[in-house]
Amino acid sequence: MTLPLLEVRSLTTHFITEEGIVRAVENVSFEIYPGEILCLVGESGCGKSVTGLSILKLIPIPPGQIVRGEILFNGRDLLKLTEKEMERVRGNEISMIFQEPMTSLNPVFTIGDQIMEAIQLHQRLNKKEARKKAIDMLDRVKIPFPEKRIDSYPHQLSGGMRQRAMIAMALSCQPKLLIADEPTTALDVTIQAEVLRLLREIQREMGMSVMLITHDLGVVSEVGDRVAVMYAGRLVEYGPVETIFHEMRHPYTKGLLESIPQLEEKRNRLNAIPGQVPDPMNLPEGCKFHPRCYLRVEECRKEEPPLFEVKEGHYSRCLRWRECR
Amino acid sequence: MTRFLFKRLLQLFMTLIGISILSWIIITQAPGSPIALTMDPKVSPKIIEQMEKNYDLDKPIYQQYFLWLKKLFTGKLYSFKDGRPVLEKIGERIWNTLLLNLVATLIIFSLAIPLGVFSARRPYSFLDNLGTFGAYLGLSIPGFWLAYLVILATVKLFGYPVLGLRSFVIEGLSPPEIVLDRIWHLMLPASIMAIHGIAGLSRYTRSSMLEVIRQEYIRTAKSKGLPEEVVYYKHALRNALLPIITLFGFLIPGLIGGSIIMESVFAWPGIGRLAYQAVLARDYPVVMTILTISAVLTLIGNFIADLLYGVADPRIRYQ
Amino acid sequence: MKGNGTTSQLKLVWKYFKRNRLAIGGLAIIIVIFFVAGTAPLLAPYDPGKTEVSLKLKPPSLKHFLGTDQLGRDVFSRMLYGSRISLSVGFVAVGISIFIGVLVGAIAGYYGRWVDSLLMRLVDVMFCFPTFFLILTVVALLGPSIFNIMVVIGLTSWMGTARFVRAEFLSLRERDFVQAARALGVNDRRIIFRHILPNALAPVFVTATLDVATAILVEAGLSFLGFGVQPPAPSWGNILTEGRTYIFDAWWLTVFPGLAILLTVLSFNLVGEGLRDSLDPRLRGRR
Numbered sequence: 001m002t003l004p005l006l007e008v009r010s011l012t013t014h015f016i017t018e019e020g021i022v023r024a025v026e027n028v029s030f031e032i033y034p035g036e037i038l039c040l041v042g043e044s045g046c047g048k049s050v051t052g053l054s055i056l057k058l059i060p061i062p063p064g065q066i067v068r069g070e071i072l073f074n075g076r077d078l079l080k081l082t083e084k085e086m087e088r089v090r091g092n093e094i095s096m097i098f099q100e101p102m103t104s105l106n107p108v109f110t111i112g113d114q115i116m117e118a119i120q121l122h123q124r125l126n127k128k129e130a131r132k133k134a135i136d137m138l139d140r141v142k143i144p145f146p147e148k149r150i151d152s153y154p155h156q157l158s159g160g161m162r163q164r165a166m167i168a169m170a171l172s173c174q175p176k177l178l179i180a181d182e183p184t185t186a187l188d189v190t191i192q193a194e195v196l197r198l199l200r201e202i203q204r205e206m207g208m209s210v211m212l213i214t215h216d217l218g219v220v221s222e223v224g225d226r227v228a229v230m231y232a233g234r235l236v237e238y239g240p241v242e243t244i245f246h247e248m249r250h251p252y253t254k255g256l257l258e259s260i261p262q263l264e265e266k267r268n269r270l271n272a273i274p275g276q277v278p279d280p281m282n283l284p285e286g287c288k289f290h291p292r293c294y295l296r297v298e299e300c301r302k303e304e305p306p307l308f309e310v311k312e313g314h315y316s317r318c319l320r321w322r323e324c325r
Numbered sequence: 326m327t328r329f330l331f332k333r334l335l336q337l338f339m340t341l342i343g344i345s346i347l348s349w350i351i352i353t354q355a356p357g358s359p360i361a362l363t364m365d366p367k368v369s370p371k372i373i374e375q376m377e378k379n380y381d382l383d384k385p386i387y388q389q390y391f392l393w394l395k396k397l398f399t400g401k402l403y404s405f406k407d408g409r410p411v412l413e414k415i416g417e418r419i420w421n422t423l424l425l426n427l428v429a430t431l432i433i434f435s436l437a438i439p440l441g442v443f444s445a446r447r448p449y450s451f452l453d454n455l456g457t458f459g460a461y462l463g464l465s466i467p468g469f470w471l472a473y474l475v476i477l478a479t480v481k482l483f484g485y486p487v488l489g490l491r492s493f494v495i496e497g498l499s500p501p502e503i504v505l506d507r508i509w510h511l512m513l514p515a516s517i518m519a520i521h522g523i524a525g526l527s528r529y530t531r532s533s534m535l536e537v538i539r540q541e542y543i544r545t546a547k548s549k550g551l552p553e554e555v556v557y558y559k560h561a562l563r564n565a566l567l568p569i570i571t572l573f574g575f576l577i578p579g580l581i582g583g584s585i586i587m588e589s590v591f592a593w594p595g596i597g598r599l600a601y602q603a604v605l606a607r608d609y610p611v612v613m614t615i616l617t618i619s620a621v622l623t624l625i626g627n628f629i630a631d632l633l634y635g636v637a638d639p640r641i642r643y644q
Numbered sequence: 645m646k647g648n649g650t651t652s653q654l655k656l657v658w659k660y661f662k663r664n665r666l667a668i669g670g671l672a673i674i675i676v677i678f679f680v681a682g683t684a685p686l687l688a689p690y691d692p693g694k695t696e697v698s699l700k701l702k703p704p705s706l707k708h709f710l711g712t713d714q715l716g717r718d719v720f721s722r723m724l725y726g727s728r729i730s731l732s733v734g735f736v737a738v739g740i741s742i743f744i745g746v747l748v749g750a751i752a753g754y755y756g757r758w759v760d761s762l763l764m765r766l767v768d769v770m771f772c773f774p775t776f777f778l779i780l781t782v783v784a785l786l787g788p789s790i791f792n793i794m795v796v797i798g799l800t801s802w803m804g805t806a807r808f809v810r811a812e813f814l815s816l817r818e819r820d821f822v823q824a825a826r827a828l829g830v831n832d833r834r835i836i837f838r839h840i841l842p843n844a845l846a847p848v849f850v851t852a853t854l855d856v857a858t859a860i861l862v863e864a865g866l867s868f869l870g871f872g873v874q875p876p877a878p879s880w881g882n883i884l885t886e887g888r889t890y891i892f893d894a895w896w897l898t899v900f901p902g903l904a905i906l907l908t909v910l911s912f913n914l915v916g917e918g919l920r921d922s923l924d925p926r927l928r929g930r931r
Binding site for chain 3: 336339340343344347348351457458461462464465466467468469470473474476477480481585586589600601604605607612615616619620621623624627
């Protein structure tokens, strides 16, 4: 049984605004093992991006606050590190890529500059060596004519190429973990597939772990090894992708999977989950999903259920997980 | 880039024409203008003769405009006060004003930008709020009043001479002392002129920085593990300074206008003072010429600023 | 978009404005100055025009709070009446500039194309002129009466407002409620004035307030050069200017009017910036 690369325990992140406290992430725990892809899945606003940002402590601290929890990376608790120590982890051992490559790259510097920056910082190479390495990385992410493109500005590249450049930038120092926050959402469907394939390839080559944040179940089934489903800031189901997709044990996961229109079936209506995502400042009592749940009972309103072990490696936060099929 | 340049040049040209027309209309057609004066029986024939010489009042209106324009460029416009060519009078003094404005601009940029950047780093902190209040104060204070207070203080408390380009008594002083004297006479008016500009530019810099810090690429920079100083002074600042380049063009008309008052207070022999004296003496050719030249200089200043912006922002430089 | 929406929007703006202590301070001072200007005849202990040569250049005392000037007139009373000049110049001039600016901006923003190009070219040209010098020249030409001063300042300060209003119109023009009005056959003038304009006015309040501050400073500058409101009518600017000659002997003639100008201009600037912060949705969550 290998040790996990990243262990998140009871991570809780709140945002203090004048209208109230937004409990964006509440008591979330999961592990990522070396060399695997864990997908963090859920609708907009469920807290998955905040989880990713919390791991690297990139949450803006005035309104935001990591209230409690532990984030063990190779045994060290990241939440206890000083900012200086954290700077050595970022871009070096853990990297992150973001959803919108146009706004996530600095428009006044060339992509070469931005890639070399990280290399020079973490690997102490001089400019020539760093440049060579940057060109290598661009080549690795399949950008044609890398020796020319390295001097391009972000606005001169297409969306897909910009995302590849961002991947090159994130991977330039060979991190052990890559956090990818909806990396393909802003791209065309065909480009999406290419970028995902690329990610998978490089991940296997480098033996890197990936935490892939997405709302697209298609992406999860395509590249995920394990998946964690989030709802209203909480983890509701967690386990291997195969298992979750075929033997899900939480009504929300079931609802998500069933709402995907199937080509083979003929239907008159889409299977939407009734109701709406709750207002994060006004969450329901007990189980956060119960108002919309077809399996709800009186119990569900009283207390928030803990994570039940369905079988080894598969957990569900539903009182009636046994009846959920 | 060339398309950008060409478009701007065209706009420049049209604006130039607009400026000259407006200048001409304001001075010659407004009530109290020279033309009205020619109707006044009390005005001496000598002045009327000068007017007609300058303004070709015997010719039809549109010709008057073009003839004026031509005279302006060929230096054939003559001052009412002493009959000398206007351009010559301006030429004598313009360097003094330019010097004053240049120093004031340097002071403004070198103080305001660091102030703004520093304030933005810890927004709403005590120092930032202090800086904000100071900026408001600087924007609200009447320049000539501040100048008088400073003069009052300097003379009463220190007994230093402050007016003019240099002290009257300079024989017997060694060259370095003379240079120092000149610098002293320059710094005081330039600094007071700069107050308003420092206040405004520091606020602008601050808000530009705050805007940039909110952008996503700043978060990306942080995620790479770059230290806070690098993220702030390299990634953020470079973007925040871009719009400030365009402000460069706007600073110039403000300084020329401010010159009028400051040059009067400090008896500085520049075109501001010349302009004021010309207004007092109803010396229309001089007034018109200074007005037009100022407007043209501003236009050119803005144009250069736009050009610089086009070069500095890679999104425009490489279309 | 009007009616209920406007009142609750106003309440929201006021809520954020209230939190800005500097702005509230500024507002308080403005109210005081308004009050003073309105009740000047009641508050003034002496007739501002009454000369008494035997009392000339007396320093501040219990009898004359701010001293007397070179003709023996009570400075305090003159300053009280002077507030009227400053405020009226500020408001009337800005009223004129807002009127022109809104008109130009609305037409340019709504009709677009060549109308917009032409009007913006005009704005560019006007912006190139050194404003203060232009004002000085025209006021000198026309004669320095308070009316001329107000009009000239108004005629040279409209460009900023025009740009803001135009920007608002350009974006509001494409919105659904405008398309709906057009589809219903509402004529252009009504659309501009009754439908779009109320929504475009927010930035105008900001520029108007800030422009009042500038106008007061300009009047002071004009007075300093001898082209402001002419004595014996008391304005803060001309009290200062007349006192210039006696600067070393009668400091009160320089300090008090300058202080009054500073305080008034500062208040308007604080309120204007406070309004700007309150109206900008992005700045709100900060304190």
